Amino acid sequence: MTDMVTAALPIDLGSGPFAVTTQGLVRRFGSVRALDGLDLQVPEGAVYVLVGPNGAGKSTLIRTLMGLVRYEAGTVNVLGRNPADLGAEVRAGIGYVPEDYRAGYPWMTVGRLLEHQAVYHPSWDAEYARRLRARYEIDPGRRCHTLSKGQSRRVQLVLALAHRPPLLLLDEPTDGLDHVVRDETLSILSEHLADSTTTVVISTHRVYEVEPLVDHVGVLAAGRLLGQLPRHELHGSLLRYWADVPEGWRGPKELGGRVVQRSGAARAIEWTVWGDRDAVTRGLSQAGAAVREVAPLSVDEAAVALLSGKEAS
Amino acid sequence: MKIRLSQADGRPLYVQIMDAVRSGLVRGSLRPEDPLPSVRDLSSSLRVNPRTVSQAYAELERDGVVQVRHGKGTFVAPGVRPEEKERPRLAREVARRALADASRNGLALADLMVALREVEGGGARGDGRKEDGR
DSSP, rough: EEEEOOOOOOOOOOTOEHHHHHHHHHHHHETTTEEEEEEEEEETEEEEEEEOOOSSSHHHHHHHHTTTTOOOOOEEETTTTTTTTTTHHHTTTTEEOSSSSSSOOOBBBBBHHHHHHHHOOOOHHHHHHHHHHHTTTTTTTTBBGGOOHHHHHHHHHHHHHTTSSEEEEEESSTOOOHHHHHHHHHHHHHHHHSOOOOOEEESSSHHHGGGGGGEEEEEEEETTTEEEEEEEHHHEEEEEEEOOOTTTTTOOOOOOOEEEEEESSEEEEEEEEEEOHHHHHHHHHTTTOOOEEEEEEOOOHHHHHHHHHHHHH | OOOOGOOOOOOOOHHHHHHHHHHHHTTSSSSSSSBBBOHHHHHHHHHHOHHHHHHHHHHHHHTSEEETTTTTTTOOOOOOOHHHIIIHHHHHHHHHHHHHHHHHHHOOHHHHHHHHHEEEEEEEETTTTOOOOO
């Protein structure tokens, strides 16, 4: 038996400095609000993961940051500029892996595509591009239209990383990659972070893969953020409490935290609560519960807890 | 230095890295003056954010376990005395985890103590890693 309680986590990351912000961003498709007054804050130097169900607006948001789609209301600031006015200028400073895995022009060889990109980006690091190409076992003689989804993704990652941009926007970067290449990509991203000063926004359904790389989390649903906070705060304050309780237990009036999700059987409860660990434990104990375990949630679990709470509202 | 991280562990990744270094010292696989992997290499092999490794090294330096030598890397501190400090500290950490596990299963400290002696008495055979001097 499970009942859910709507709760939102903090979404204000303070005063910055931010590499990317949006304020009140609205994007409609017909009568549907794909982005519904979104206040995104990506701190400079952060590795920010955007999680949320299909249709939550993740790709629309990233494409808006790239200046690829227009929006109806709100403001967008990417690296100090508005991509709606200065699209090309803003895009030059971004390494972008799009949701669409088709890279380049169909007839173009991969080698030609890389040269093309090198001319476009003054900061292109040819030696780095060569090393990435070798690690990804990319054949420069292949024509783009003959690439498989996974091969194409690898080419897109080289294109995004090799100019060492101040901002990386990665939309499902490991999509279509097999296990070995996915793992290699995570290692490449770790090294890239060690070698380059950059801010990263990753949108993914495979949060568990990138979780150790990530330091900020945004949970998106129906074009709105349900939470936007540093990962260590998420792990420190969104906790799952397992407790044994007497028959017919009602729970405390004042918990010292906000219940995100409740479930459990007759004499054992499992509550997910946003709040101070000691205060919540005390609250449960004083109400007669024997708290057996308190554990943090993975980003995946946190997203599921928040999203199922949201859907029940 | 071999480090395994677990997201299911519940402790922050930097704490797990710190404990892996401490455990290396206690087991003797890490000794004073030994170099630790660079932040770049360790983060790459663990697939973690380099800042997580930097944070672990910085905390270990604050605890006097390692020394960051600029331009050269991170080394186990020359004066580190694993038997006096790291061993009891690691033991407390293991104890905390054991107690949490016991509590989750509805067991008290007394149950755990009895069981530990029983298992140690009958279950130590074939375990090649019996600790010396104990």
